[in-house]
Amino acid sequence: MEPKDGGLLIVLSGPSGVGKGTVCKALRSRMPELVYSVSATTRAPREGEREGTDYFFRTREEFLEMIRSDALLEYTEYVGNYYGTPRDFVERTLAEGKDIILEIDVAGARQVKEKFPRGVFVFLLPPSFEALKQRIAGRGTEPPEIIAHRLRKAAEEVARVRDYQYAVVNDDIEACCARIQAIITAEHCRSERVPPGYFREFERMTSAGPISER
Incomplete structure (x- = not known):
């Protein structure tokens, strides 16, 4: 029997135009048990x-x-x-x-991390700056100065990637979702997430003290 732990808060963030909504929707279709915030x-x-x-x-x-x-x-x-x-x-x-997933912009993710640092923070990256530029400009609904502003903001947001535990490149939806699923699986397997009660029977066989506190 596997030890049971609590759920994970997965915070999916990244610059505008990187495809957060598309990835989140695809991820939820692959993981129907994943709750949307x-x-x-x-x-x-x-x-x-x-x-x-x-x-x-x-x-x-x-x-x-x-x-x-x-x-x-x-x-x-x-x-x-x-x-x-x-x-x-x-x-x-x-x-x-x-598990619950929160799809949010970079500024919002920063607020969440301050109040809920034990969350799993995933930064979604574009394949390249040129790919992001084509995606934003390709919509054809905004004037050049707005596009330039959005690209400058995106560059500033990408510079915050080191604030996150994980960075995933959105070069292919299926591959991107598979990487995020692997992150979720790995996070559930972290030793510190095993609840203390799981070790009680093992602790009866040793005099070294509680396993969960070592």
Whole structure:
């Protein structure tokens, strides 16, 4: 019988245009047991969106209280609305022994790491700067100055890669997902994640003290 541990918080981050959403969607299709972190927001629900599935919809006053009470792992304001990751949803999911994935930008990941350093932080890299440039410019919806700004920001964000435990190049969706799955498997096999209770019967056979504390 394998020792059971708690779930993992996997934080998938990287620059805009690197394909975080596509990789996250593909990863969840390969790992249906992987829980997607649901964000809280102050914006109004759109047609078809469901409470607790797409978002946790909150009033502005409720969201501000969540900020004051440190009930969010991270938050940001965008176009007049707040968005954030509820701490209780993440912690409850982990306590149930389930893995949860949070797809987020670099600034948000930095906030999460400050409040939840035991998470597994994965930085998604483009195959090359030129590949990222083609992806951003290829949309054909933004003027050159906006594209240049996004590329400068992406370069600054890539410079933060050393803040992460893992870096995965998104050169092929299937290969990228396989690498992230391997990271998740390896993290579950870390010796410090074996719960202390697993060792009790073994400790009865030795006088060297608790195995989990050595």
